[in-house]
Amino acid sequence: MAHQSAEVDFRTRLQNWIPKLVLSPSLAAVLVFVYGFILFTLYLSFTNSKMLPSYDWVGFENYRKLWGLSHWWTAITNLAIFATLYIVICTAIGLTLAILLDQKIRGEGMLRPIYLYPMALSFIVTGTAWKWFLDPGIGLENTMHLWGWESFEFGWIKDRNMAIYTIVIAAVWQTSGFVMAMFLAGLRGIDNEILKAAQIDGASNWNLYRRIVIPLLRPAFLSAFVILSHLAIKSYDLVIALTGGGPGRATELPATFMYSYTFSRNLMGVGASSAVIMLMTIAAIMTPYLYAELREKP
Amino acid sequence: MSAATQETAIRTGRIARTFIYVVLLVFALFYLLPFFVMLVNSVKPLSEITEGNMMALPKELTFAPWASAWSTAQIGVEPTGLRPYFLNSLFMVVPAVLICTALGALNGYVLTKWRFRGDTLLFGLMLFSCFIPFQIVLIPMARMLGIMGLAGSTAGLVLVHVVYGIGFSTLYFRNYYSAFPTELVRAAMIDGAGFFQIFWRIMVPVSGPITVVCVIWLFTNIWNDFLFGASFASGSKAPMTVALNNLVQSSTGVKEYNVHFAGAILAALPTLLVYIVAGRYFVRGLMAGSVKG
Amino acid sequence: MGFLDISNVTKSYGNTEVLHHVDISVEEGEFLVLVGPSGCGKSTLLNMIAGLESITSGDVSIKGRVVNGVHPSKRNIAMVFQSYALYPNMTVGQNMTFGLEMHGVPKPERDKALADVAALLQITPLLDRKPGQLSGGQRQRVAMGRALVRNPDVFLFDEPLSNLDAKLRVDMRTEIKKLHEKLKTTIVYVTHDQIEAMTLSTRIAVMYNGYVQQLGTPKEIYDTPTNLFVAGFMGSPSMNLLPVEVAMIDGAPHAVTTDADGAPLHLRLHQQNLSEWAGRKIILGIRPEAITDPEGADRASSCIIPMTNRVSVTEPAGSDTFATMTLAGQDSIARMRADASVGPGEMFEFAINMEKAVAFDPETERRIVP
Ligand SMILES: Nc1ncnc2c1ncn2[C@@H]1O[C@H](COP(=O)(O)OP(=O)(O)O)[C@@H](O)[C@H]1O
Numbered sequence: 025m026a027h028q029s030a031e032v033d034f035r036t037r038l039q040n041w042i043p044k045l046v047l048s049p050s051l052a053a054v055l056v057f058v059y060g061f062i063l064f065t066l067y068l069s070f071t072n073s074k075m076l077p078s079y080d081w082v083g084f085e086n087y088r089k090l091w092g093l094s095h096w097w098t099a100i101t102n103l104a105i106f107a108t109l110y111i112v113i114c115t116a117i118g119l120t121l122a123i124l125l126d127q128k129i130r131g132e133g134m135l136r137p138i139y140l141y142p143m144a145l146s147f148i149v150t151g152t153a154w155k156w157f158l159d160p161g162i163g164l165e166n167t168m169h170l171w172g173w174e175s176f177e178f179g180w181i182k183d184r185n186m187a188i189y190t191i192v193i194a195a196v197w198q199t200s201g202f203v204m205a206m207f208l209a210g211l212r213g214i215d216n217e218i219l220k221a222a223q224i225d226g227a228s229n230w231n232l233y234r235r236i237v238i239p240l241l242r243p244a245f246l247s248a249f250v251i252l253s254h255l256a257i258k259s260y261d262l263v264i265a266l267t268g269g270g271p272g273r274a275t276e277l278p279a280t281f282m283y284s285y286t287f288s289r290n291l292m293g294v295g296a297s298s299a300v301i302m303l304m305t306i307a308a309i310m311t312p313y314l315y316a317e318l319r320e321k322p
Numbered sequence: 323m324s325a326a327t328q329e330t331a332i333r334t335g336r337i338a339r340t341f342i343y344v345v346l347l348v349f350a351l352f353y354l355l356p357f358f359v360m361l362v363n364s365v366k367p368l369s370e371i372t373e374g375n376m377m378a379l380p381k382e383l384t385f386a387p388w389a390s391a392w393s394t395a396q397i398g399v400e401p402t403g404l405r406p407y408f409l410n411s412l413f414m415v416v417p418a419v420l421i422c423t424a425l426g427a428l429n430g431y432v433l434t435k436w437r438f439r440g441d442t443l444l445f446g447l448m449l450f451s452c453f454i455p456f457q458i459v460l461i462p463m464a465r466m467l468g469i470m471g472l473a474g475s476t477a478g479l480v481l482v483h484v485v486y487g488i489g490f491s492t493l494y495f496r497n498y499y500s501a502f503p504t505e506l507v508r509a510a511m512i513d514g515a516g517f518f519q520i521f522w523r524i525m526v527p528v529s530g531p532i533t534v535v536c537v538i539w540l541f542t543n544i545w546n547d548f549l550f551g552a553s554f555a556s557g558s559k560a561p562m563t564v565a566l567n568n569l570v571q572s573s574t575g576v577k578e579y580n581v582h583f584a585g586a587i588l589a590a591l592p593t594l595l596v597y598i599v600a601g602r603y604f605v606r607g608l609m610a611g612s613v614k615g
Numbered sequence: 616m617g618f619l620d621i622s623n624v625t626k627s628y629g630n631t632e633v634l635h636h637v638d639i640s641v642e643e644g645e646f647l648v649l650v651g652p653s654g655c656g657k658s659t660l661l662n663m664i665a666g667l668e669s670i671t672s673g674d675v676s677i678k679g680r681v682v683n684g685v686h687p688s689k690r691n692i693a694m695v696f697q698s699y700a701l702y703p704n705m706t707v708g709q710n711m712t713f714g715l716e717m718h719g720v721p722k723p724e725r726d727k728a729l730a731d732v733a734a735l736l737q738i739t740p741l742l743d744r745k746p747g748q749l750s751g752g753q754r755q756r757v758a759m760g761r762a763l764v765r766n767p768d769v770f771l772f773d774e775p776l777s778n779l780d781a782k783l784r785v786d787m788r789t790e791i792k793k794l795h796e797k798l799k800t801t802i803v804y805v806t807h808d809q810i811e812a813m814t815l816s817t818r819i820a821v822m823y824n825g826y827v828q829q830l831g832t833p834k835e836i837y838d839t840p841t842n843l844f845v846a847g848f849m850g851s852p853s854m855n856l857l858p859v860e861v862a863m864i865d866g867a868p869h870a871v872t873t874d875a876d877g878a879p880l881h882l883r884l885h886q887q888n889l890s891e892w893a894g895r896k897i898i899l900g901i902r903p904e905a906i907t908d909p910e911g912a913d914r915a916s917s918c919i920i921p922m923t924n925r926v927s928v929t930e931p932a933g934s935d936t937f938a939t940m941t942l943a944g945q946d947s948i949a950r951m952r953a954d955a956s957v958g959p960g961e962m963f964e965f966a967i968n969m970e971k972a973v974a975f976d977p978e979t980e981r982r983i984v985p
């Protein structure tokens with residue numbers, strides 16, 4: 025490298041730095057506003073912060089308190105019910121619709137946008153629509169009564185034990201079309217020659233899907249699972265708009281729990297610890313996924 | 323990626339096909355019904371809703387609920403209607419989308435065409451930031467906005483949305499540019515073009531489709547956001563979603579369902595419009611954010 | 616000191632060295648071809664000359680100026696890429712003058728240069744089209760035009776013909792050769808195709824595993840390959856490489872081996888110093904065209920040896936007929952005239968031109984120099 029230092033001209037050296045300079049504002053923003061803030065919240069979760077952040081270290085006190093709260097247990101039980109049903113039903117509906125739509129359907133161009141449009145709406149709008157649609161007083165129940173089905177009852181949204189399922193219904197309504205689109209893309213990517221070969225081998229349609237197509241959709245299943253589980257854990261707006269966490273605490277989720285403990289009940293330390301637990305749950309799902317995605321395309 | 327690339331080779335019989343059509347139509351009804359209910363009831367007088375059938379078409383067509391939702395309904399304490407909040411959202415979403423897209427394009431360009439040691443790790447850090455539960459940043463963000471003097475302002479919301487949107491816009495452009503031949507950049511270097519000249523003259527002119535995808539995605543996400551709006555900009559600076567929620571949840575007075583429905587449609591209108599006009603790009607954006615590249 | 620000097624250049628990615636101590640000196644007006652199998656480091660070397668890859672150690676100098684670390688645009692070079700790398704959003708004309716524009720050349724001069732080069736390459740009617748509207752051959756021309764407009768000191772080509780179909784490839788090859796003869800520019804040209812290397816170059820550097828195996832004129836490379844790799848890589852069908860033992864018969868060195876039926880075969884070796892190898896093994900390299908039917912043998916040769924052997928397969932290729940036989944236990948190929956009458960399974964009398972045979976040391980794999 026004898027000549028290098030003498031010969032490298034200014035422009036070349038500048039060109040080596042510009043890319044990094046251009047990237048640095050974004051990077052700095054992410055480091056401060058994401059990772060810095062995560063550390064800050066993590067720190068708060070070990071302090072006795074109430075209405076305002078305080079810096080008195082209390083160790084795992086907040087976490088102990090958190091796991092002792094019946095309110096928190098309600099929230100995570102609800103999350104478990106909600107996430108499981110949401111993921112399973114969305115995947116089932118999405119896969120079914122995708123397979124059916126893939127049968128050279130006339131009017132596919134009309135149906136696809138209809139299935140997908142809820143994804144363009146805000147959860148607040150979705151919540152508002154379903155809130156009144158499921159309201160026994162003016163909604164579906166009332167309509168059925170007026171149509172002559174007197175015994176029809178559908179008051180889940182007012183029922184402590186059933187309200188969480190209304191959240192599932194609205195959430196599935198919003199996202200299942202998107203899952204359908206993901207599976208449809210997967211189906212359209214399958215090489216038709218494989219299907220033709222299997223048909224020549226005498227496979228029935230049922231076996232064709234069960235033995236060949238669905239196994240080939242593995243990547244789409246994985247993506248759907250990752251996206252849906254992360255949406256489930258982050259669900260906040262929908263609950264606020266649909267039930268406000270009620271009746272009582274019947275539809276509290278960790279996201280609403282965190283918000284109310286931090287900002288309404290002024291127990292910031294406990295709120296922070298619940299946020300940390302949410303982050304860890306999502307990180308456990310996302311990190312391996314992102315790692316695999318980034319490693320495959322070097 | 324999203325649109326039909328090839329038709330399936332699978333064949334189905336007549337009875338099966340009839341069944342398929344029935345199922346597909348039932349689902350279409352399921353997706354359309356709530357919106358149909360909103361639309362129909364937003365043009366009925368209140369009495370017709372409370373006494374009548376939610377599914378029935380209006381006997382008396384009225385646009386008063388729309389007018390009320392837009393300009394006179396009680397939001398919080400002020401009878402301003404949703405109009406000022408609609409404008410708040412607009413002033414928030416436009417700059418946020420522009421800044422975020424521009425940064426995403428530059429980042430994607432650097433991360434694919436000017437690679438350096440550790441760049442994938444940096445990108446991974448940015449990408450992970452899209453998926454964090456935002457609860458984890460609410461407390462420090464509120465303080466930070468306070469310190470910066472941006473608490474409760476539209477500018478503050480713009481900052482928040484830019485910061486948490488960069489990951490996705492970078493992802494879009496990075497994936498798009500990585501399919502763009504590096505030889506072109508090398509040819510331009512030999513031709514004497516510098517970093518920004520290559521970006522402007524070579525990369526930007528071919529970035530049309532991905533820019534549309536990115537803009538639509540950001541627009542939809544930021545317009546529909548509730549959490550940040552509710553946390554950092556309540557009161558007169560609140561965005562549309564927060565105002566709609568206030569309108570619907572307000573416990574005082576009679577519940578004007580028709581006004582709520584009109585308001586909900588107003589809040590949904592911009593994103594729905596985008597969806598109708600550029601649905602193809604919308605779907606592509608959704609997919610790019612989830613399925614492989 | 617040549618026009619373009621590559622002295623002791625090494626390239627490492629992390630801890631792996633992919634180019635080892637490369638030394639090549641190119642004279643002005645020379646057409647140097649870097650040839651070798653994929654992954655041997657040709658593109659890396661070319662990119663280092665262009666300034667697109669950094670140099671780990673050693674020097675590259677152009678016209679006596681060391682250019683290590685100098686920006687690609689300031690080396691006065693032009694490059695034609697395998698994918699042509701035409702800017703998709705610009706017209707052909709804009710593509711070709713982009714470099715001049717970036718170098719601040721005024722518009723009238725750019726237009727003049729463009730018109731000249733377009734006329735030379737006969738692409739004037741294409742100037743307003745976009746690259747997407749051109750055929751492969753036309754794109755190739757535009758890519759060359761873009762390089763020519765700059766009037767650089769050195770042209771660099773990275774497999775410029777490998778994306779064309781076979782027929783077009785041959786035409787463009789001729790055209791590049793004509794262009795070089797007309798313009799007398801200095802060219803460094805990368806290819807993995809040994810025929811391209813032979814036909815185009817004034818000199819060839821055969822590369823393998825990050826080493827330059829041999830540097831020489833096409834004739835040197837073809838007739839006196841320096842080692843077994845070069846012998847096997849250059850030429851198609853490739854050279855027959857036969858493991859044989861050297862024995863002295865009547866005071867002259869002979870290669871002792873077996874024919875297709877396992878009968879002993881003695882081939883008189885032309886190279887006298889092989890007597891030193893008596894009783895040892897060598898690898899004897901004989902090109903297919905040195906094994907022919909007697910009528911097709913080279914009359915000028917002083918060492919034509921007859922050999923009778925059983926033919927296993929014949930492949931008429933139009934201009935020639937190739938006959939495969941077993942020699943020294945290996946499938947070997949002879950190149951006969953098209954109308955040589957020979958069929959599979961038949962015994963046939965071949966004529967071997969031993970003057971053209973080369974011998975290699977099986978241990979070092981290097982040629983035994985006469
Ligand atoms: N960016 C890189 N990082 C690591 N190894 C590389 C890189 N680029 C090329 N190589 C390695 O260097 C060797 C030479 O590559 P290249 O010059 O492209 O070969 P060729 O053009 O002869 O086919 C290959 O083994 C390749 O794997």
Ligand SMILES: [Mg+2]
Binds near residue numbers: 658659
């Ligand atoms: Mg190469």
